[in-house]
Amino acid sequence: MSPTDHGQPPFPTEDEILRSVERLFFAYRAFTSDPDRILENMAYGRAHHRAIHFINRQPGTTVNRLLDILGVTKQSLNRVLRQLIKDGLVENRVGPQDRRERHLYLTDKGRVLEAQLSAPQQARLRQAFQSAGPDALSSFSEVLENIMDPEMRAHIKNPEGE
Amino acid sequence: MSPTDHGQPPFPTEDEILRSVERLFFAYRAFTSDPDRILENMAYGRAHHRAIHFINRQPGTTVNRLLDILGVTKQSLNRVLRQLIKDGLVENRVGPQDRRERHLYLTDKGRVLEAQLSAPQQARLRQAFQSAGPDALSSFSEVLENIMDPEMRAHIKNPEGE
DNA sequence: CTTGGAAAGTCAACAACACTGACATAAATT
DNA sequence: AATTTATGTCAGTGTTGTTGACTTTCCAAG
Numbered sequence: 519m520s521p522t523d524h525g526q527p528p529f530p531t532e533d534e535i536l537r538s539v540e541r542l543f544f545a546y547r548a549f550t551s552d553p554d555r556i557l558e559n560m561a562y563g564r565a566h567h568r569a570i571h572f573i574n575r576q577p578g579t580t581v582n583r584l585l586d587i588l589g590v591t592k593q594s595l596n597r598v599l600r601q602l603i604k605d606g607l608v609e610n611r612v613g614p615q616d617r618r619e620r621h622l623y624l625t626d627k628g629r630v631l632e633a634q635l636s637a638p639q640q641a642r643l644r645q646a647f648q649s650a651g652p653d654a655l656s657s658f659s660e661v662l663e664n665i666m667d668p669e670m671r672a673h674i675k676n677p678e679g680e
Numbered sequence: 681m682s683p684t685d686h687g688q689p690p691f692p693t694e695d696e697i698l699r700s701v702e703r704l705f706f707a708y709r710a711f712t713s714d715p716d717r718i719l720e721n722m723a724y725g726r727a728h729h730r731a732i733h734f735i736n737r738q739p740g741t742t743v744n745r746l747l748d749i750l751g752v753t754k755q756s757l758n759r760v761l762r763q764l765i766k767d768g769l770v771e772n773r774v775g776p777q778d779r780r781e782r783h784l785y786l787t788d789k790g791r792v793l794e795a796q797l798s799a800p801q802q803a804r805l806r807q808a809f810q811s812a813g814p815d816a817l818s819s820f821s822e823v824l825e826n827i828m829d830p831e832m833r834a835h836i837k838n839p840e841g842e
Numbered sequence: 843c844t845t846g847g848a849a850a851g852t853c854a855a856c857a858a859c860a861c862t863g864a865c866a867t868a869a870a871t872t
Numbered sequence: 873a874a875t876t877t878a879t880g881t882c883a884g885t886g887t888t889g890t891t892g893a894c895t896t897t898c899c900a901a902g
Contacts, residue, residue, distance in 0.1 A: 530809050530817055535802045536737060537836050538809075538821065539711075543730070544832040545824040546708045547751060549701075563887055568705070575698060581850065589709060594889055596851060618849045618898050640697045646826035647692050647700075650819060655692055657812060657819035659700065662707040664808035670706040674699050725858055743879065756860055758880060780869050780878045 552638035565598045567635050573608060574632045578621045587673055607631060714800035727760045729797050732786065735770060736794045740783045749835055769793060
């Protein structure tokens with residue numbers, strides 16, 4: 519052993535970390551597969567689902583805010599929003615105070631699709647939490663929040679905004 | 681309350697489930713951002729990283745096995761492997777028993793890149809587990825394994841194979 | 843009231859990475 | 873000898889991301 523090796527193995531070990539890398543990969547793929555399967559016969563994809571999800575969670579959110587949450591360019595988001603608005607799933611209201619802003623809302627039709635996409639994904643997560651026992655959710659949540667970049671945490675803790 | 685409402689709120693509640701949807705989204709994005717940042721200046725992308733990761737974890741794995749793990753088409757994987765082999769990061773050996781099979785190994789050069797890509801991602805996860813306390817890892821792992829499709833669990837529990 | 847800048851929208855070109863379908867080759871199996 | 877399996881390859885396509893350039897609208901500060 520080297521003089522700086524205090525005999526403390528790292529926690530978690532490298533092998534456990536690598537397994538967790540794989541757990542994240544496989545779980546995330548399963549998690550997105552439910553809505554993906556529903557969307558594959560429509561003209562929409564995962565990007566549309568993400569927009570619909572966050573507009574549903576934060577009705578009246580602005581385009582700028584959505585850009586921050588989704589972490590894509592406005593050109594990329596705009597392509598998605600244009601389709602959703604044209605197809606009557608999302609409504610675009612001029613901001614009441616600041617009329618440059620566009621506030622986004624799901625229409626009834628948009629809410630129907632949101633529920634349809636969300637249902638199997640929610641069922642998958644609920645089953646996972648129920649099988650793991652009542653205390654698993656908080657550990658799971660804490661680890662994921664530690665993994666993410668700190669600025670993003672506010673978008674979970676406070677669905678309303680700041 | 682309706683006659684079928686037994687007064688049992690679902691566990692977890694819908695709001696907690698939706699927050700976990702967002703936790704997965706933000707955490708996964710952060711988790712992939714480390715290697716993505718390193719790769720953006722190279723001719724490689726996330727698909728190359730995934731191939732390198734699993735070849736490193738299961739040296740000698742076959743193309744078919746890798747296809748099963750990664751869940752992509754052989755055309756998609758082949759494009760990636762062709763580059764990695766051409767650039768001397770991955771080695772392609774004819775199977776000793778079945779000479780149709782190609783067994784995949786990282787070269788020294790491949791292992792260098794693997795370590796480089798893996799380091800910040802591992803550091804991120806280790807920090808997340810350490811902050812969350814010693815018991816968080818097992819709950820975290822259990823929930824993720826419950827989320828994924830069952831066939832995938834074997835690829836974590838036994839890095840060697842079956 | 844004019845000017846500067848922020849918010850939003852659009853157009854064009856491009857890249858990564860997935861897909862399907864068709865086909866080729868070599869080797870193992872039946 | 874015929875079939876199946878494992879792999880590789882070519883061509884075409886779709887989604888989603890990127891840059892860069894530009895316009896319109898509109899609030900707010902000088």
